[in-house]
Amino acid sequence: MTKITEQSSLYDHLEEMSTRDILTHINEEDKKVAIAVEKVIPQIKKLVEELTGRFLDGGRLFYIGAGTSGRLGILDASEIPPTFGMPFDRVVGIIAGGDGAIRKAVEFAEDDTEQAWKDLKAFDINENDVVVGIAASGTTPYVLGGIKAAREHGILTAGITNNPDSPLAVEAQIPIEINVGPEFVTGSTRMKSGTSQKLVLNMISTALMIRIGRVEGNKMVNMQLTNKKLVERGIRFLMEEEDVDKETAAAYLERFGSVKKAISALRENRGY
Numbered sequence: 001m002t003k004i005t006e007q008s009s010l011y012d013h014l015e016e017m018s019t020r021d022i023l024t025h026i027n028e029e030d031k032k033v034a035i036a037v038e039k040v041i042p043q044i045k046k047l048v049e050e051l052t053g054r055f056l057d058g059g060r061l062f063y064i065g066a067g068t069s070g071r072l073g074i075l076d077a078s079e080i081p082p083t084f085g086m087p088f089d090r091v092v093g094i095i096a097g098g099d100g101a102i103r104k105a106v107e108f109a110e111d112d113t114e115q116a117w118k119d120l121k122a123f124d125i126n127e128n129d130v131v132v133g134i135a136a137s138g139t140t141p142y143v144l145g146g147i148k149a150a151r152e153h154g155i156l157t158a159g160i161t162n163n164p165d166s167p168l169a170v171e172a173q174i175p176i177e178i179n180v181g182p183e184f185v186t187g188s189t190r191m192k193s194g195t196s197q198k199l200v201l202n203m204i205s206t207a208l209m210i211r212i213g214r215v216e217g218n219k220m221v222n223m224q225l226t227n228k229k230l231v232e233r234g235i236r237f238l239m240e241e242e243d244v245d246k247e248t249a250a251a252y253l254e255r256f257g258s259v260k261k262a263i264s265a266l267r268e269n270r271g272y
Contacts, residue, residue, distance in 0.1 A: 043177075044204060060090050061132065069160075074093030083209075094119050116147075138159070
């Protein structure tokens with residue numbers, strides 16, 4: 001039976017379509033993605049809850065993938081330090097072929113069943129950590145090998161795939177199987193499959209960061225203040241949360257270096 005990710009597009013003669021029709025049909029297909037993700041919320045919830053306890057005990061989250069899936073894992077991981085102020089080594093994205101594969105495909109890197117575990121061991125991975133394999137097809141040897149080895153070493157594993165009942169879904173302890181249907185361009189999993197993976201990764205990492213206390217109210221109080229836009233955002237957060245004027249907010253933020261610390265100092269000075 002043909003994998004869902006390899007099934008023929010619901011559309012044909014794409015080259016004969018007008019630009020408007022191409023864009024409209026892509027958009028029609030994209031509308032199906034969020035609905036497909038909604039169906040796997042119970043599995044995402046299970047993963048986040050398992051992650052939370054391990055993270056609070058010092059564990060880490062590793063994403064492993066090849067091609068688009070690997071790049072999406074790296075993208076999500078790279079946003080955790082600036083957004084939530086976490087050390088860069090707490091959420092780690094690993095791609096088949098190494099960092100050079102982020103920009104340029106490395107031939108046959110995804111076919112190596114042993115390399116992912118070697119890559120993970122370079123981080124001294126242990127039983128407090130969690131490994132999430134990402135593979136639209138659910139058959140990528142690099143990902144399957146890594147998940148299998150991690151599981152054999154007592155490490156919790158999850159798998160994000162767009163082919164239900166794929167080898168990845170069978171091998172991972174927490175399978176997240178997102179059926180988005182065939183792609184607009186047959187087999188182009190950078191489209192709906194990739195979009196669904198991005199949504200799920202957003203949900204996993206954001207929910208985890210909220211659960212471990214890196215968000216207060218609805219604010220990124222631990223964000224890194226690395227440019228003027230973020231400093232202005234931090235000042236605005238303080239003004240809104242603590243009802244102070246801009247000058248006071250700016251002074252506290254400059255003195256204490258983070259929104260969270262500035263809030264604590266303001267509240268301490270007020271006696272609560």
